[in-house]
Amino acid sequence: MSTFIETSVFFGVVVSLLAYGIGMLLKQRFHLGVFNPLLISIVITIGVLLLCHIDYNTYNEGAKYLSYLLTPATVALAIPLYDQLAVLKKNWKAILAGIASGVLTSLLCVLALVLLFGLSHEEYVTLLPKSITTAIGIGISEELGGYVSITAAVIIITGVLGNVIGETILKIFRITEPVAKGVALGSASHAIGTAKAMELGEVEGAISSLSIVVSGIMTVIGASLFAGII
Incomplete structure (x- = not known):
C-alpha cells in the first residue's frame, strides 16, 4: 500500500x-x-x-x-472588484489610508514582538511579511534572508486566524461599514481572510481583493525599510 x-x-x-x-x-x-x-x-x-x-x-x-490553480484564482479576484468599481472610486482615499494603516500596524507589531522576545534578525525578517499573500511573502522573506518555510507557515496561520476570528472582532468593535470590513480582512489576513469577506458580502469581498494586492505592494516597500531597524 x-x-x-x-x-x-x-x-x-x-x-x-x-x-x-x-x-x-x-x-x-x-x-x-x-x-x-x-x-x-x-x-x-x-x-x-x-x-x-x-x-x-x-x-x-x-x-x-x-x-x-493559484494564478488564475488570484486573477479571478478582479471580477468582484470590477463589479464594485463605483464603490472603489467613491472611497479610494479611505481605502488607501486603511490599507496603509493595516500594513504599518502589521510591521510595527512584528517589530514590537521581536524586541520583546529578543529574536534574531533572520527570525525578524521571516515574520515581517506575515499578513500578505504567500507568493509575495515568500519572495520578501527570501530576499531579506529569512526562513522561507517558516514564513509560509506564519502566513497560513495568520490567514486562518483572520478567517476564524475576523468577523467576531468586527462585531466587537462595531465595524459595520462594508468597505471597512473588506479593508480590514484583506490587509490583515490576505486571501484566506478575503474568503470570509466574500461570505459577508459582495462589497466586502471586492475591497478585500483589492487590499491583498495593495497591501502586498506596500509591504514589499515597508518590509525592506523595517528590515534595517534590527
Missing part, C-alpha cells in the same frame, strides 16, 4: 481535495468559525501523512499540481 501511494502521481491531489471537502462539510454542518475548511484540511492531511508514514516530498509530488 505504501509503495502504491509513493508511486501515485495523484495521491497528494486526492488527499488535499478530500480533506478540504470534509472541512467544507463540517463548516456547513456546524456553522462555527473554528471549522475553517483550510484549517481542517491541514489537520487531516498531516494526520494522513503521519499515519501512513508518507514524507512531505512524496505528498507534494501530487499536491503541487493544485498550486498551478
